[in-house]
Amino acid sequence: xxxxxxxxxxxxxxxxxxxxxxxxxxxxxxxxxxxxxxxxxxxxxxxxxxxxxxxxxxxxxxxxxxxxxxxxxxxxxxxxxxxxxxxxxxxxxxxxxxxxxxxxxxxxxxxxxxxxxxxxxxxxxxxxxxxxxxx
Amino acid sequence: xxxxxxxxxxxxxxxxxxxxxxxxxxxxxxxxxxxxxxxxxxxxxxxxxxxxxxxxxxxxxxxxxxxxxxxxxxxxxxxxxxxxxxxxxxxxxxxxxxxxxxxxxxxxxxxxxxxxxxxxxxxxxxxxxxxxxxxxxxxxxxxxxxxxxxxxxxxxxxxxxxxxxxxxxxxxxxxxxxxxxxxxxxxxxxxxxxxxxxxxxxxxxxxxxxxxxxxxxxxxxxxxxxxxxxxxxxxxxxxxxxxxxxxxxxxxxxxxxxxxxxxxxxxxxxxxxxxxxxxxxxxxxxxxxxxxxxxxxxxxxxxxxxxxxxxxxxxxxxxxxxxxxxxxxxxxxxxxxxxxxxxxxxxxxxxxxxxxxxxxxxxxxxxxxxxxx
Numbered sequence: 001x002x003x004x005x006x007x008x009x010x011x012x013x014x015x016x017x018x019x020x021x022x023x024x025x026x027x028x029x030x031x032x033x034x035x036x037x038x039x040x041x042x043x044x045x046x047x048x049x050x051x052x053x054x055x056x057x058x059x060x061x062x063x064x065x066x067x068x069x070x071x072x073x074x075x076x077x078x079x080x081x082x083x084x085x086x087x088x089x090x091x092x093x094x095x096x097x098x099x100x101x102x103x104x105x106x107x108x109x110x111x112x113x114x115x116x117x118x119x120x121x122x123x124x125x126x127x128x129x130x131x132x133x134x135x
Numbered sequence: 136x137x138x139x140x141x142x143x144x145x146x147x148x149x150x151x152x153x154x155x156x157x158x159x160x161x162x163x164x165x166x167x168x169x170x171x172x173x174x175x176x177x178x179x180x181x182x183x184x185x186x187x188x189x190x191x192x193x194x195x196x197x198x199x200x201x202x203x204x205x206x207x208x209x210x211x212x213x214x215x216x217x218x219x220x221x222x223x224x225x226x227x228x229x230x231x232x233x234x235x236x237x238x239x240x241x242x243x244x245x246x247x248x249x250x251x252x253x254x255x256x257x258x259x260x261x262x263x264x265x266x267x268x269x270x271x272x273x274x275x276x277x278x279x280x281x282x283x284x285x286x287x288x289x290x291x292x293x294x295x296x297x298x299x300x301x302x303x304x305x306x307x308x309x310x311x312x313x314x315x316x317x318x319x320x321x322x323x324x325x326x327x328x329x330x331x332x333x334x335x336x337x338x339x340x341x342x343x344x345x346x347x348x349x350x351x352x353x354x355x356x357x358x359x360x361x362x363x364x365x366x367x368x369x370x371x372x373x374x375x376x377x378x379x380x381x382x383x384x385x386x387x388x389x390x391x392x393x394x395x396x397x398x399x400x401x402x403x404x405x406x407x408x409x410x411x412x413x414x415x416x417x418x419x420x421x422x423x424x425x426x427x428x429x430x431x432x433x434x435x436x437x438x439x440x441x442x443x444x445x446x447x448x449x450x451x452x453x454x455x456x457x458x459x460x461x462x463x464x465x466x467x468x469x470x471x472x473x474x475x476x477x478x479x480x481x482x483x484x485x486x487x488x489x490x491x492x493x494x495x496x497x498x499x500x501x502x503x504x505x506x507x508x
Contacts, residue, residue, distance in 0.1 A: 093278040097506035
């Protein structure tokens with residue numbers, strides 16, 4: 001699923017186990033000019049991170065295969081000197097502010113309830129966030 | 136009336152499925168039927184002569200305010216007390232019960248004895264919990280396919296995979312709107328199931344109220360039928376600082392303001408005004424938040440049902456068919472959890488004013504387990 005990455009494009013790693021959603025996210029991000037690494041498990045995401053020189057942002061779903069893999073994945077990233085500064089947007093259908101607080105306290109940058117947001121809004125937020133970071 | 140021998144009454148009471156207890160005015164047990172053993176594990180012989188509702192027997196778990204209220208109602212007001220209690224059986228296991236305690240008075244109005252009937256409702260509560268969990272689970276499962284419908288129709292409408300004709304776009308908009316309506320319903324159902332599971336977390340933190348209200352108004356985009364409705368905030372002279380759970384307060388506010396906007400959008404010169412006041416409400420010094428609109432109002436004959444689950448006034452259904460009928464039920468439940476009150480005044484075709492209060496001592500902290508979805 002890996003595409004060749006041009007150096008001037010933002011690289012977004014998307015982790016989402018629902019194939020139709022992953023496809024839509026990938027397409028929308030690519031249309032906005034980003035490169036997408038699409039993973040449906042956190043294991044696959046970790047192998048991308050090990051291979052790639054650069055990932056600008058991670059889009060992470062909460063409900064993936066296994067038990068709380070999203071939270072464990074964030075904890076692992078935040079403990080790694082190499083990866084801890086990669087921004088993370090959690091986009092999840094997990095309900096309730098408890099999950100949101102759990103992720104935010106682990107150091108993710110944004111938390112969205114998937115069903116409440118338009119895809120173009122999410123993509124716009126990501127672009128805004130990365131542009132601001134660059135300045 | 137057919138006369139029944141007194142012994143029949145005794146047999147009925149002895150054999151009752153609910154436990155029946157008679158105590159003296161100080162709560163010392165004079166009589167207990169056999170059901171007491173099935174429910175609490177203590178035999179009638181073990182409990183007679185002891186004080187009811189204490190830790191030595193099956194009670195004492197409800198905390199001081201509960202028992203103070205109970206004794207006030209029974210001894211001072213001399214009224215029956217009903218409610219749910221959590222109790223502990225002889226073997227240490229907990230159970231839920233519904234009980235009624237009735238003071239029996241002599242002809243001078245003094246308490247002669249108390250009469251208690253208690254039913255074990257542990258099983259009913261479990262069934263209720265299972266039902267709530269089912270609603271929550273089902274709502275969750277609906278969110279993923281709804282997201283797919285939302286995002287794909289959105290992309291088609293944006294022309295991401297090529298232009299669509301005007302007619303196709305119209306059809307797609309209907310799909311999108313239908314899906315959005317279902318999202319609102321699923322979110323509201325999730326919140327209802329969370330509230331009904333009990334244990335809503337209320338975490339009050341000192342907060343500047345006016346700033347929070349201004350922010351809630353700014354964040355919410357109050358657009359109905361592609362027209363922006365002005366929402367004015369008449370600021371209080373000082374920015375009052377109160378301990379509130381800001382997430383809960385903004386959720387309730389957004390809900391009420393959204394309604395105000397929705398139900399005045401079709402009327403001439405629609406406007407919504409939010410204002411603040413400090414006064415005593417039912418004996419509690421409170422901050423009163425007032426949300427006033429000049430919309431369709433609520434028909435008088437339907438006003439008493441407005442806070443019912445799924446209820447929608449006839450004119451509201453016509454004006455906004457997409458509503459869930461859950462928003463006000465959710466809001467009122469939340470407001471009462473934080474120790475406030477919520478009510479309204481309304482005139483058909485004149486408008487509606489909703490009032491929400493927060494005690495000036497701050498929202499009541501609730502340890503709880505759940506936040507809203």
